[in-house]
Amino acid sequence: MIDVTLTLNGTPRTVSVEPRETLSDLVRNRCDMTGTHVGCDHGACGACTVHLDGMPVRSCIVLAATCDGREVRTIEATRKDETFGVIRRHFHEKHALQCGFCTLGMLMMAADIIARHPTPSEDQIRNALSGQVCRCTGYMGIVAAIASAAEELRGA
Amino acid sequence: MHSETADRWIGKPLLRKEDARHLLGASQFVADLRLPHMQDVAFVRSASAHGRILSIDAGGAEPGTVWTLADLPTIHPLFAGPELGTFRNAVYPPLADGKVLFAGQPVAMCLGANRALAEDVASAVWVDVEELPPVIDAVNALAKGAARLHDDWPDNGFIHSVITGGDIASVADAPVRMRRRFKMNRQAANPLETRGVVAYRDHRTDELVVYTSTQGPHVMRHGLSIALGIPEHRLRVVAVDVGGGFGGKNRLMPEEIAMAALALSVDHPVRWIEDRNEHLIASVHAREHHYDLTVLAERDGTILGIEGSIHVDAGAYALWPSGPFMETSMAARNLPGSYRIQHLNIDTHTVATNKAPLGPYRGVARPGACFAIERLVDELAHELGIDPVEIRHRNLVGPTEMPYRTGGGLRLDNGDYPTALDKAVAMIDLPAVRARQAAGEPDGTRIGVGFACYTEQSGHGTVEWVKRKSRVVPGYETATIRMMPDGSAQVLVAIQSHGQGLETSLAQIAADGLGLTPAQIVVRHGDTSISPFGFGTFASRSIVFCGGAVTKAAAALAEKIRAVAAHLLQTTPDLITLRDGAAHGPQGSIPIPEIARAANIRPEALPEGMAPGLEATATYEPPESGGVFSYGVHAVVVAAHPETGVTRILDYVVVEDCGNLINPMIVDGQIIGGVAQGIGTALYEEIPYDETGQPIATTWGDYLMPCAPEIPSFRIGHMVTPATSTEHGVKGMGEGGAIAPPAAIANALTDAFRDIGAKFCETPMTPRRVSDAVALARGEE
Ligand code: FES
Ligand code: FES
Numbered sequence: 001m002i003d004v005t006l007t008l009n010g011t012p013r014t015v016s017v018e019p020r021e022t023l024s025d026l027v028r029n030r031c032d033m034t035g036t037h038v039g040c041d042h043g044a045c046g047a048c049t050v051h052l053d054g055m056p057v058r059s060c061i062v063l064a065a066t067c068d069g070r071e072v073r074t075i076e077a078t079r080k081d082e083t084f085g086v087i088r089r090h091f092h093e094k095h096a097l098q099c100g101f102c103t104l105g106m107l108m109m110a111a112d113i114i115a116r117h118p119t120p121s122e123d124q125i126r127n128a129l130s131g132q133v134c135r136c137t138g139y140m141g142i143v144a145a146i147a148s149a150a151e152e153l154r155g156a
Numbered sequence: 157m158h159s160e161t162a163d164r165w166i167g168k169p170l171l172r173k174e175d176a177r178h179l180l181g182a183s184q185f186v187a188d189l190r191l192p193h194m195q196d197v198a199f200v201r202s203a204s205a206h207g208r209i210l211s212i213d214a215g216g217a218e219p220g221t222v223w224t225l226a227d228l229p230t231i232h233p234l235f236a237g238p239e240l241g242t243f244r245n246a247v248y249p250p251l252a253d254g255k256v257l258f259a260g261q262p263v264a265m266c267l268g269a270n271r272a273l274a275e276d277v278a279s280a281v282w283v284d285v286e287e288l289p290p291v292i293d294a295v296n297a298l299a300k301g302a303a304r305l306h307d308d309w310p311d312n313g314f315i316h317s318v319i320t321g322g323d324i325a326s327v328a329d330a331p332v333r334m335r336r337r338f339k340m341n342r343q344a345a346n347p348l349e350t351r352g353v354v355a356y357r358d359h360r361t362d363e364l365v366v367y368t369s370t371q372g373p374h375v376m377r378h379g380l381s382i383a384l385g386i387p388e389h390r391l392r393v394v395a396v397d398v399g400g401g402f403g404g405k406n407r408l409m410p411e412e413i414a415m416a417a418l419a420l421s422v423d424h425p426v427r428w429i430e431d432r433n434e435h436l437i438a439s440v441h442a443r444e445h446h447y448d449l450t451v452l453a454e455r456d457g458t459i460l461g462i463e464g465s466i467h468v469d470a471g472a473y474a475l476w477p478s479g480p481f482m483e484t485s486m487a488a489r490n491l492p493g494s495y496r497i498q499h500l501n502i503d504t505h506t507v508a509t510n511k512a513p514l515g516p517y518r519g520v521a522r523p524g525a526c527f528a529i530e531r532l533v534d535e536l537a538h539e540l541g542i543d544p545v546e547i548r549h550r551n552l553v554g555p556t557e558m559p560y561r562t563g564g565g566l567r568l569d570n571g572d573y574p575t576a577l578d579k580a581v582a583m584i585d586l587p588a589v590r591a592r593q594a595a596g597e598p599d600g601t602r603i604g605v606g607f608a609c610y611t612e613q614s615g616h617g618t619v620e621w622v623k624r625k626s627r628v629v630p631g632y633e634t635a636t637i638r639m640m641p642d643g644s645a646q647v648l649v650a651i652q653s654h655g656q657g658l659e660t661s662l663a664q665i666a667a668d669g670l671g672l673t674p675a676q677i678v679v680r681h682g683d684t685s686i687s688p689f690g691f692g693t694f695a696s697r698s699i700v701f702c703g704g705a706v707t708k709a710a711a712a713l714a715e716k717i718r719a720v721a722a723h724l725l726q727t728t729p730d731l732i733t734l735r736d737g738a739a740h741g742p743q744g745s746i747p748i749p750e751i752a753r754a755a756n757i758r759p760e761a762l763p764e765g766m767a768p769g770l771e772a773t774a775t776y777e778p779p780e781s782g783g784v785f786s787y788g789v790h791a792v793v794v795a796a797h798p799e800t801g802v803t804r805i806l807d808y809v810v811v812e813d814c815g816n817l818i819n820p821m822i823v824d825g826q827i828i829g830g831v832a833q834g835i836g837t838a839l840y841e842e843i844p845y846d847e848t849g850q851p852i853a854t855t856w857g858d859y860l861m862p863c864a865p866e867i868p869s870f871r872i873g874h875m876v877t878p879a880t881s882t883e884h885g886v887k888g889m890g891e892g893g894a895i896a897p898p899a900a901i902a903n904a905l906t907d908a909f910r911d912i913g914a915k916f917c918e919t920p921m922t923p924r925r926v927s928d929a930v931a932l933a934r935g936e937e
Binding site for chain 1: 171172174175176177178179180181182183184185187188190270272346347348349350397398399400402431432654655656657821822824825828829830831832833855856857861863864865867869870
């Protein structure tokens with residue numbers, strides 16, 4: 001076992017993990033934060049997206065041991081965040097979720113897209129989502145929600 | 157029935173009640189359950205496509221960590237498939253029983269403190285298999301001398317059946333005969349949440365509790381009860397949040413039975429979460445139809461009949477309860493599609509192969525049937541020099557001919573198919589597409605436009621399922637509505653909402669029935685311990701069946717509320733209206749909470765002789781057992797490159813009629829999601845097998861899931877022809893979107909390369925298949 005000391009959702013913690021464990025294992029199984037979903041476990045769906053030092057990553061293909069000294073933010077930390085609140089509201093209003101399994105990864109990615117592209121075009125949004133699978137919605141609501149959330153946040 | 161509760165919520169695009177928990181990351185899927193002392197399971201799966209198991213060596217594992225079939229309590233065979241003497245049974249053992257019939261079949265299960273440790277145990281288990289020749293092709297599988305999967309069968313056919321309508325001999329001398337072959341390849345449902353099971357014995361209630369990601373907990377409980385030999389009152393099946401199903405979670409799978417049996421044998425909870433590799437090789441597979449069809453027609457394009465054969469590659473076993481024959485018979489019976497085709501003669505073969513067993517996936521059989529008929533119609537149009545839109549108009553069933561019995565025996569209830577086609581043609585702006593096509597693209601890509609019409613049977617009841625010889629006849633649905641002393645209400649139903657938004661739309665229905673707001677109503681589902689028996693969510697049935705049951709239960713409850721109100725207001729029940737949270741009489745009103753309080757905790761306020769309590773249960777079966785038919789037309793414009801074969805969708809129009817809408821926002825969401833999946837079938841998704849029977853697509857690196865860049869924005873045109881037989885005039889619609897895209901896109905590609913006559917007869921139309929078709933048409937090697 002390896003001790004990993006990281007900042008998880010603003011709180012410093014030390015977690016013992018096996019060398020083969022991934023960041024999604026750490027978050028879900030060692031820390032019981034189940035808002036990070038695992039859809040493929042091989043880096044191909046984006047359901048497990050978290051922010052690592054402020055960058056979106058697929059936590060299922062990041063080894064937990066490499067997160068020592070780093071800062072991890074999962075969906076649980078965003079519940080009271082105002083920006084996320086706006087994005088959530090637009091997801092709700094634009095029917096951007098059906099089963100909800102992809103949604104948390106989509107939200108984590110949406111926040112990053114909006115941060116990078118304050119005025120994202122539809123193409124920019126679609127391309128930035130190219131690694132996020134949603135099996136239910138056909139993406140239209142998700143793309144619309146990100147565009148309208150960006151617009152509102154731009155005005156804010 | 158009283159009509160004084162005007163629709164206030166039905167028909168409104170109410171935002172979904174279920175969103176809040178999902179958006180917070182506070183939803184609960186099976187993998188999110190945390191139970192003390194729970195251990196994880198990893199399955200040992202067959203590496204061979206076909207073979208006899210000589211031995212299973214536990215690899216020095218600790219006692220009690222490796223479980224084979226012999227180690228589990230006796231499991232009774234679950235006969236699956238139609239109740240037909242001519243259907244050969246192939247019971248799917250929960251863990252391999254002497255033979256393995258496909259690569260990925262569960263052979264043993266291993267326990268560990270977490271999944272990784274369980275996989276360590278599994279990787280040390282050695283299964284010694286004497287290899288047998290694999291059977292990979294459904295057509296060749298029936299040839300004399302082909303290796304056989306099931307020793308007691310004379311060949312590899314589950315069933316051979318001839319599906320007929322009209323009299324094909326009467327049109328044998330048709331002036332036009334045109335033969336074509338089509339293939340829709342194998343894929344999997346691929347909900348983003350894989351399957352998963354958590355099972356344990358609850359000693360307090362003396363129940364075996366099985367959490368499983370399923371679309372129909374009550375039916376699964378029944379199957380588990382038969383398999384395990386324990387009574388249903390000692391089994392509780394719960395589907396918590398389910399991350400999509402699309403049909404793929406509507407069969408009782410071997411892992412579910414094995415997990416339940418294991419939970420009976422150990423004294424701690426056990427958990428198995430399917431990984432994506434397992435999903436791709438051993439979950440419910442779908443499609444894989446071979447069509448060899450001849451269309452018989454007049455020279456003016458009037459289609460008289462279709463004859464030929466369908467082979468459905470059904471995989472190794474029959475999945476409980478329905479088995480694979482429904483796929484085959486539905487494919488044949490749906491071949492006439494939306495058209496006036498009265499003569500049908502289809503030789504159907506449901507064939508066992510060394511692949512994962514076939515089961516339902518959004519659209520069940522109809523994407524294949526639609527692909528076949530809509531491609532045939534276009535091919536016939538080209539052959540006869542008729543415009544594809546015009547030939548459709550010559551054959552579409554018209555509104556005045558309805559209800560219309562098709563050559564496949566389906567009763568198309570109502571609608572206006574020709575107007576839907578015209579609307580799609582107008583929305584896609586055909587002249588503009590033709591102009592762009594004629595101008596040509598600077599980079600050499602070709603523009604093509606394609607159309608496909610479809611129908612979607614839904615809400616079919618007892619008679620239809622009996623006709624299909626179904627072992628379980630999902631002919632009704634049940635709902636209980638319980639009003640609490642404060643006037644809020646629970647709707648308890650046996651369906652399972654896994655993205656369809658039924659927690660919202662059923663609340664809208666109940667709200668109108670009771671004069672409440674949806675916020676005063678909670679819909680609970682997916683748990684055998686909270687609702688009466690019902691069948692679950694599949695076959696686009698929930699809004700018709702369960703919506704109908706909720707309507708009936710609300711009406712029964714409203715009647716009692718009115719009776720109490722009439723007593724309290726000194727009037728008669730027929731003069732009472734329920735609206736805005738109150739009962740209104742001619743001379744005054746009384747809030748519903750006051751009635752609820754009286755009925756529940758102040759029985760002395762009730763009229764003499766009235767039983768206390770406010771609860772009603774109703775079952776509902778639509779009176780038209782053959783179902784009601786949603787329908788529509790898809791129109792698509794593609795740009796395809798002749799050398800790279802890459803196809804892009806430039807525009808996609810859906811014209812759709814599913815009767816009245818309970819929640820238009822949810823309906824649009826279902827359409828869009830369905831079309832996106834249909835685009836996956838058309839262009840990307842495939843599970844091929846190599847000649848040794850190994851599946852080639854084992855990760856989402858090889859199995860291409862459409863993402864946002866591949867899926868366009870859609871434009872939807874609604875038409876509304878209310879169903880005459882269902883409550884609120886609704887028709888089911890969840891599957892429809894997925895039916896037409898392969899046909900529409902193939903027709904568009906054919907249109908794009910019309911000048912050279914390239915043929916697009918097989919899905920998915922990958923870059924390779926497209927560029928090959930172009931090269932073949934150009935006479936290149
Ligand atoms: S679960 Fe990590 S990318 Fe799919
Ligand atoms: S909402 Fe189901 S996967 Fe996106």
